Every structure is written in structure tokens, then in C-alpha cells.
Amino acid sequence: MNAFEHPRRPRIGPGVAVGITEEVIRRQVHAFYGRVREDEVLGPIFNGAIADWDEHLAKLCDFWSSVVLMTGRFKGSPMAAHARLPGIEPEHFPRWLGIWRETARDLCRPEAADLFIAKAEMIGESLKLGLAVSRGEIPPLAERRP
Numbered sequence: 001m002n003a004f005e006h007p008r009r010p011r012i013g014p015g016v017a018v019g020i021t022e023e024v025i026r027r028q029v030h031a032f033y034g035r036v037r038e039d040e041v042l043g044p045i046f047n048g049a050i051a052d053w054d055e056h057l058a059k060l061c062d063f064w065s066s067v068v069l070m071t072g073r074f075k076g077s078p079m080a081a082h083a084r085l086p087g088i089e090p091e092h093f094p095r096w097l098g099i100w101r102e103t104a105r106d107l108c109r110p111e112a113a114d115l116f117i118a119k120a121e122m123i124g125e126s127l128k129l130g131l132a133v134s135r136g137e138i139p140p141l142a143e144r145r146p
């Protein structure tokens with residue numbers, strides 16, 4: 001803990017200013033995965049990997065709560081989770097993001113949708129990069145020559 005992380009001084013995530021609450025997150029996450037499960041490309045990957053959807057949805061609500069409200073509720077390792085997923089490919093990311101974007105635009109106020117979308121785009125980029133590194137397609141930074 002540093003001086004800025006005193007337990008009695010709650011951190012204010014960027015979602016607060018655009019009206020994102022736990023309820024907004026719950027609606028976005030549940031609607032998004034409802035659509036993903038129906039998607040002809042992504043649906044089989046998710047349905048194949050996830051046995052307990054209630055648990056997955058609760059985990060993803062915690063994830064988004066940590067990202068936009070900075071509640072620190074998420075405990076997981078997205079990079080490792082995606083690296084061990086059979087069948088995941090770089091071209092799945094734009095498809096995932098397309099559904100995320102549409103869901104946010106349908107359900108959220110514009111400023112809230114903008115934030116959800118911007119965060120997902122950034123996280124998606126780093127997951128995609130991590131995936132490529134884990135597959136040996138890109139050398140890790142430390143091994144790259146100047």
C-alpha cells in the first residue's frame with residue numbers, strides 16, 4: 001500500500017463520472033455473453049470452455065468492476081486464461097469487440113459505452129499480443145535486440 005491507497009480513501013474509477021454502476025456492469029456483461037453464446041464463431045469456443053456460466057458471469061462482472069470502478073474485486077489472470085484456450089485466434093478479437101461494442105451502444109448511455117469500448121479495445125490488444133508471445137510468434141520484450 002502506498003500513501004495514495006489508504007483503505008479509508010476509496011479509489012474513484014473512471015466509470016463513476018459516466019454513470020457506470022454495478023447494475024450497469026451487470027446488464028452489459030450478461031447481455032454481451034448472451035449474444036456471444038449465440039454467435040456462430042465465438043459461441044462454440046465459449047460454450048466449450050465454460051462449464052459454469054453463473055460463475056463466469058460473476059467473475060466477469062468483478063473484472064469490469066475492477067476496470068471501470070477500480071473496486072479491485074477481480075482476482076484472476078486473463079492472460080493465462082486466454083493463452084491456454086484451445087482454438088482462440090487473433091481474428092476472434094475484432095469479432096468479440098464488435099459484439100461488445102454493439103451491446104454497449106444498445107444498452108448504455110453514450111459516454112458509458114465509450115468507456116466500456118475504449119477499455120475493451122486496450123485490453124483486447126494486450127491479450128492478443130500476450131497470446132502471440134505465448135505462442136512464440138513474438139519474442140518477449142526482454143529478448144528483443146535494440
Ligand code: HEM
Pocket residue numbers: 042045046049050059060063075076077078081082085088089092093096097120123124125127
Ligand atoms: C477482447 C477483449 C477480451 C476481454 C476484455 C476478455 C476478458 C476475459 C476475462 C477477464 C476472463 C477471465 C479470466 C480469468 O479467469 O482470470 C476471460 C476468460 C475467457 N475468455 Fe476472454 N476476453 C477477451 C477476448 C476473448 C476472446 C476473443 C475469446 C475467444 C475467442 C475469449 C474467450 C474467453 C474464454 C473461453 C474464457 C474462459 C476461460 C477459462 O475459464 O478457462 N476472450 N476473458
